[in-house]
Amino acid sequence: MSPPRKSRVKDRYNELGGELYDVRYTEEQMEKYEHVFAHLDRGKTLDNGCGTGLFLPYLDEHSVGLDLSSELLRQARGRVGKRHLVQGDSENLPFRAFVFANMASVTVIQNLPDPKHFFGESSRVVKNGGVLVVSSHKRVYSKDEFKRLMGTGGMSVIIVSTVENINDWIAVIRNTR
């Protein structure tokens, strides 16, 4: 299956809209956050592909959410306020190098044409030694495919968590850039 085009992904989430996104996915995503959060260090975190900002209230107060979809970000504004949000592309991040202590990206990379760029950009904006926690759908990737994908950034994969009752694989990666 070829990866979805970025403009199509953006349109799809804009058409869905933030309110409906929350109705459909809040419960499922919340189950993942507990496991993602457990691996993050303290400090300013980038929520890369933050959607409607469901995870942001649990993160350090200086954290930032970035997303491609203006409609999902509109919903996020009501949740966490405008100053914590940026519209942009995960594969071309509008941030200076090493400004984040951590990065979390929950159920995003299955949307990307080339996750290699995502890892390159993520490792650029996270400080050396910082943690990246990345999750994606078990129904899109087998565990081996997911593990291989995590290796493409040239960083050290610490663990790939296989919590049974959630729908995502979760990788914990140390930034050794």
Ligand SMILES: C[S@@+](CC[C@H](N)C(=O)[O-])C[C@H]1O[C@@H](n2cnc3c(N)ncnc32)[C@H](O)[C@@H]1O
């Ligand atoms: C399944 S949703 C997950 C949203 C959020 N992480 C959560 O836990 O609810 C996937 C998100 O990835 C975003 N996304 C997809 N491609 C992106 C890209 N290239 N750059 C930034 N965000 C992207 C979508 O707009 C959508 O908000």
